[in-house]
Amino acid sequence: MDIVTPLVIGIMLGGLYGLVALGLSLIFGVMKLINLAHGDLVILSSYIAYALLAYLGIDPVLGLVISIPFMFVLGFVIQRYLLGKGFAISSETPLIIAFGISLVLQNLNQILWTPLSRGLNTSYSAMSFFIGERQFPLSYLLDFMAGIVVTLALRTFLTRTYMGRAITAASQDGRVAQLMGINTNRVYGYAFAIAMGSAAIAGVFLGMTFPFTPTSGISFLTIAFGTVIIGGLGSMVGTFFGGVILGVFQTLGGCLFGPASQMLIVYVLVFLILAIRPRGLFGR
Amino acid sequence: MPISARDNDTVLRITDVDVFHGTFQALWNVSLEVRRGEMLALIGANTAGKTTLLDAISGVLHPARGTIEFEGKDIGGLDPYQIVELGITQVPEGRRVFPDMTVLDNLLVGSYAAGARRKRAESLAIVYDLFPNLSERKKQVAKTLSGGEQQMLAIGRGLMAHPKLMLIDEMSLGLAPIVVDEIFKVLGKIRERGITVLFVEQNVNRTLKEADRAYILETGRVVLHGAAADLRENAKVKKAYFGIDECEAT
Numbered sequence: 001m002d003i004v005t006p007l008v009i010g011i012m013l014g015g016l017y018g019l020v021a022l023g024l025s026l027i028f029g030v031m032k033l034i035n036l037a038h039g040d041l042v043i044l045s046s047y048i049a050y051a052l053l054a055y056l057g058i059d060p061v062l063g064l065v066i067s068i069p070f071m072f073v074l075g076f077v078i079q080r081y082l083l084g085k086g087f088a089i090s091s092e093t094p095l096i097i098a099f100g101i102s103l104v105l106q107n108l109n110q111i112l113w114t115p116l117s118r119g120l121n122t123s124y125s126a127m128s129f130f131i132g133e134r135q136f137p138l139s140y141l142l143d144f145m146a147g148i149v150v151t152l153a154l155r156t157f158l159t160r161t162y163m164g165r166a167i168t169a170a171s172q173d174g175r176v177a178q179l180m181g182i183n184t185n186r187v188y189g190y191a192f193a194i195a196m197g198s199a200a201i202a203g204v205f206l207g208m209t210f211p212f213t214p215t216s217g218i219s220f221l222t223i224a225f226g227t228v229i230i231g232g233l234g235s236m237v238g239t240f241f242g243g244v245i246l247g248v249f250q251t252l253g254g255c256l257f258g259p260a261s262q263m264l265i266v267y268v269l270v271f272l273i274l275a276i277r278p279r280g281l282f283g284r
Numbered sequence: 285m286p287i288s289a290r291d292n293d294t295v296l297r298i299t300d301v302d303v304f305h306g307t308f309q310a311l312w313n314v315s316l317e318v319r320r321g322e323m324l325a326l327i328g329a330n331t332a333g334k335t336t337l338l339d340a341i342s343g344v345l346h347p348a349r350g351t352i353e354f355e356g357k358d359i360g361g362l363d364p365y366q367i368v369e370l371g372i373t374q375v376p377e378g379r380r381v382f383p384d385m386t387v388l389d390n391l392l393v394g395s396y397a398a399g400a401r402r403k404r405a406e407s408l409a410i411v412y413d414l415f416p417n418l419s420e421r422k423k424q425v426a427k428t429l430s431g432g433e434q435q436m437l438a439i440g441r442g443l444m445a446h447p448k449l450m451l452i453d454e455m456s457l458g459l460a461p462i463v464v465d466e467i468f469k470v471l472g473k474i475r476e477r478g479i480t481v482l483f484v485e486q487n488v489n490r491t492l493k494e495a496d497r498a499y500i501l502e503t504g505r506v507v508l509h510g511a512a513a514d515l516r517e518n519a520k521v522k523k524a525y526f527g528i529d530e531c532e533a534t
Binding site (some may be wrong): 057162165168169172173175177178179180181182183184251 | 344
């Protein structure tokens with residue numbers, strides 16, 4: 001049995017999973033909020049890229065010049081005017097608000113784009129490349145590289161800039177961060193905005209790799225969950241590796257047990273990590 | 285003009301303040317003034333309201349009644365970050381350094397406020413001068429420091445905000461006496477730089493030797509205040525605090 005092909009595919013797809021999960025991990029780390037709308041926001045970004053491509057002929061990767069700022073501002077607004085108000089009521093309220101955003105986005109996407117499956121088809125997304133005799137889709141390699149670039153960019157931002165350090169500080173001790181002169185509401189706004197900026201990138205590469213429908217967000221939320229559980233919170237690099245591990249287990253699982261139960265081994269892994277090492281493999 | 289001269293001396297004036305935690309009233313009609321350049325101590329048992337008072341000054345809690353004025357400006361309704369920008373910084377109880385950040389990053393977070401950011405090189409030099417240990421360990425992750433070093437980092441982080449008034453909560457809690465000596469020595473140096481210090485301490489005997497003045501809180505009320513030297517001789521204080529201190533010391 002060929003084990004190398006699923007391994008390579010798993011690693012590359014894992015880069016995409018890590019990319020999708022970065023925003024979820026960042027928001028959970030800073031605000032202790034499980035953003036149930038994360039998958040749908042990623043898919044919204046896929047649809048934005050689809051609209052730019054289908055109606056204006058803009059390449060999805062170039063379209064990020066438009067969609068990243070759009071998602072950034074949308075993220076800031078969601079935190080400021082929806083979730084932020086929810087936090088003032090109770091710690092559960094934002095969770096319910098996020099669920100509401102998820103339902104609204106799914107239905108909005110349904111109305112705007114119909115339930116039909118769409119994809120971001122470009123000249124290069126269908127190309128392939130070779131490693132030795134083995135052939136792989138080029139889009140998988142792009143996913144992996146995008147995952148690395150965004151992970152390192154976020155890491156650099158979080159450790160090298162004042163706003164990044166403030167986000168890190170607020171995630172480790174929000175109360176003391178306030179005492180250090182950090183306006184935590186503002187920091188939460190930026191953290192959410194940045195998470196949505198990364199979701200915009202994730203949406204584009206997801207759309208070039210897989211077909212998507214208005215409800216695809218749910219399955220990618222599940223994958224992002226698994227990624228964050230495996231990788232552990234608090235580190236962008238940990239999240240990325242969590243994605244890679246999930247990807248490898250998924251493709252090896254598919255190879256061993258058949259494609260229908262490829263996620264089974266992933267869930268067993270997630271379950272084991274929750275039982276044995278709940279902070280994740282790379283978590284603090 | 286003796287009256288205005290006295291006004292200028294008062295850097296922080298708290299007048300008839302009530303503070304609640306939810307429905308529980310933690311401070312009752314508290315008045316207190318901090319004079320520029322002094323070292324003022326807050327003394328009292330646990331739950332006397334010392335931390336609550338510091339949090340009210342820092343804007344974490346807002347007074348339900350009464351006023352808090354800093355340099356003549358009412359700050360009772362401001363948020364914590366605005367209060368840091370005005371020049372009040374708090375070193376919280378239990379040190380509370382950011383555990384997974386490096387020593388240097390902890391210090392840099394301390395200089396987050398816009399005014400402090402401009403002076404960050406200068407502040408960093410001052411902190412490293414006061415705490416040479418921190419300079420040697422700047423790349424080290426904060427949670428790997430000893431308790432004493434963490435307290436020094438917490439004070440250093442507070443200094444990075446370029447404060448005029450520094451609030452220090454329970455600074456010697458859980459620290460070895462030799463470390464406490466060192467920290468008191470540093471407080472003296474901080475004060476020489478013209479920074480006013482308001483600190484909370486459990487060790488009453490030591491506190492009344494080091495501080496200029498002190499306020500004593502009991503169940504949310506100020507029961508006594510005055511020059512530290514006078515309080516040391518006060519019969520009530522002797523009975524309430526030194527009696528217990530002597531027992532515990534043996």
